[in-house]
Amino acid sequence: MTAPARTRSSAELIQAEEPVLAHNYHPLPVVVARAEGTWVEDVEGRRYLDMLAGYSALNFGHRNPVLIEAAHRQLDRLTLTSRAFHNDQLAEFAESLAELTGLDMVLPMNTGAEAVESAVKVARKWAYEVKGVPDGRATIVVAAGNFHGRTTTIVSFSTDETARAGFGPFTPGFRIVPYNDLAALRAAVDETTAAVLIEPIQGEAGVVIPDEGYLTGVRELTRRAGCLFIADEIQSGLGRTGRTLAVEHEGVLPDVLLLGKALGGGIVPVSAVVACREVLGVLRPGEHGSTFGGNPLAAAVGSAVVGLLRTGDFQLRAAELGVVLRDGLTSLVGKGVVGFRSRGLWAGVDVDPVIGTGREISERLMAEGILVKDTHGSTIRLAPPLTITEEELRSALGALEKVLTA
Known part of the structure; x- marks a missing residue:
């Protein structure tokens, strides 16, 4: 019998992309293999809370x-x-x-x-x-x-x-x-x-x-x-x-x-x-x-x-959880956050440059099981699926506080 093909690791897959893919993106070093709702899983089985939602393409969650x-x-x-x-x-x-x-x-x-x-x-x-x-x-x-x-x-x-x-x-x-x-x-x-x-x-x-x-x-x-x-x-x-x-x-x-x-x-x-x-x-x-x-x-x-x-359910959910997001970010101002702008479940968060660039903050959050992406300088964007729970949202905010105050 032919042995099943070995699944390549995240590191191997990232390395394999280098010579064959145009370098028009600089993705975080995570290789997503599966997803459901607000969560994604890499090829090794590590789970991450998706706080980017494909730049709003996944408003209704993965595989709704x-x-x-x-x-x-x-x-x-x-x-x-x-x-x-x-x-x-x-x-x-x-x-x-x-x-x-x-x-x-x-x-x-x-x-x-x-x-x-x-x-x-x-x-x-x-x-x-x-x-x-x-x-x-x-x-x-x-x-x-x-x-x-x-x-x-x-x-x-x-x-x-x-x-x-x-x-x-x-x-x-x-x-x-x-x-x-x-x-x-x-x-x-x-x-x-x-x-x-x-x-x-x-x-x-x-x-x-x-x-x-x-x-x-x-x-x-x-x-x-x-x-x-x-x-x-x-x-x-x-x-x-x-x-x-x-x-x-x-x-x-x-x-x-x-x-x-x-x-x-x-x-x-x-x-x-x-x-x-x-x-x-x-x-x-x-x-x-x-x-x-x-x-x-x-x-x-x-x-x-x-x-x-x-149904209006998703709009209402974004409005209600948007208050949780706004209040959570307000509590972080002065604790690594120098400013933010939010409306609904969407926020741009300006991090103190002394703590790190937006890219560095995104990498540290990835290590905590949270996926976000930087925009410019030390600004990161938060845009979770509108299906996120309050518990998940508070967990992400907690991880951000941990990364900023570590």
């Missing part, structure tokens, strides 16, 4: 049984047709997502960056056909510190030199203003402005939350100027902040919403541009598309995600 069942059911029937044909899952997905967001039409895509790229194209086309901007002159105003993806066009309006350096020439047509600055935004908007594109909360920048009234101001300004308000809710949306959408904290509705990450339930990549009919109605057959966008498997999982959000 409702979502897994929806995926299995669809896998047994149909996975892909391309949009050359209709499929029996897409209408329900689009209808339910439009209803959830309060908008009219849905453009299904795959990744968050694709949703952003699609929105840029649609906004420009809307500016030419509806607003009357002269061809080739449309501009889009964005905020400094943004993170919308890493395509060539998107890094063209990034202020992160790590994302930009060596990738020019860059796409023109963007104006960058400081985040959370309505006066600067007002000065940048003119008759050529197609849209203002912002994150309601800047995730990659360290969970930066704008002042109360900023989103309301953006909505009023864009309405008066006759341009579109595009809200990138790819990380902040779908329950993360204690509401279905982060813009709901100020009761505003953008013209265009960008969704992704959690929309795929941690199973398949699903994103969407959701907008009013006047905006998405500018697209005609052949002008934009995606082989996998709106595929039956993605649509079935996306519909199940919307079904979970319709």
Whole structure:
């Protein structure tokens, strides 16, 4: 009999990646093999509490049984047709997502960056056909510190030199203003402005939350100027902040919403541009598309995600446990934490640089069985699955205190 193949250790697998994988990531030295709910397990069987949730892609936990069942059911029937044909899952997905967001039409895509790229194209086309901007002159105003993806066009309006350096020439047509600055935004908007594109909360920048009234101001300004308000809710949306959408904290509705990450339930990549009919109605057959966008498997999982959000349970859980997270971090200020920003189950935590970089703190937490990831400098992000229990959350906060005060 042939002996079963030996399972390689974490160290061996990490070493094996080195010569064959492009070095575009610097992951923590843990090799995940299994996961369930809020917990992951490495190849040696060590368990870790996941406090990152795939940058919000796993809002509903690893292998959520409702979502897994929806995926299995669809896998047994149909996975892909391309949009050359209709499929029996897409209408329900689009209808339910439009209803959830309060908008009219849905453009299904795959990744968050694709949703952003699609929105840029649609906004420009809307500016030419509806607003009357002269061809080739449309501009889009964005905020400094943004993170919308890493395509060539998107890094063209990034202020992160790590994302930009060596990738020019860059796409023109963007104006960058400081985040959370309505006066600067007002000065940048003119008759050529197609849209203002912002994150309601800047995730990659360290969970930066704008002042109360900023989103309301953006909505009023864009309405008066006759341009579109595009809200990138790819990380902040779908329950993360204690509401279905982060813009709901100020009761505003953008013209265009960008969704992704959690929309795929941690199973398949699903994103969407959701907008009013006047905006998405500018697209005609052949002008934009995606082989996998709106595929039956993605649509079935996306519909199940919307079904979970319709209950309101996850939004409520994020709001309630968000108080526990906020209070726990408040108690750590002066004990290694120099500041933090949180909303719902999402926080950016600034650690005293004397104690360590964000990377070093993440590695020390990993040794305590807690998985987080750094953003910039000595800032770490906390974004656990919304299924986390209060006991698990307090355990993670306890581990953070231990690491900071050791």
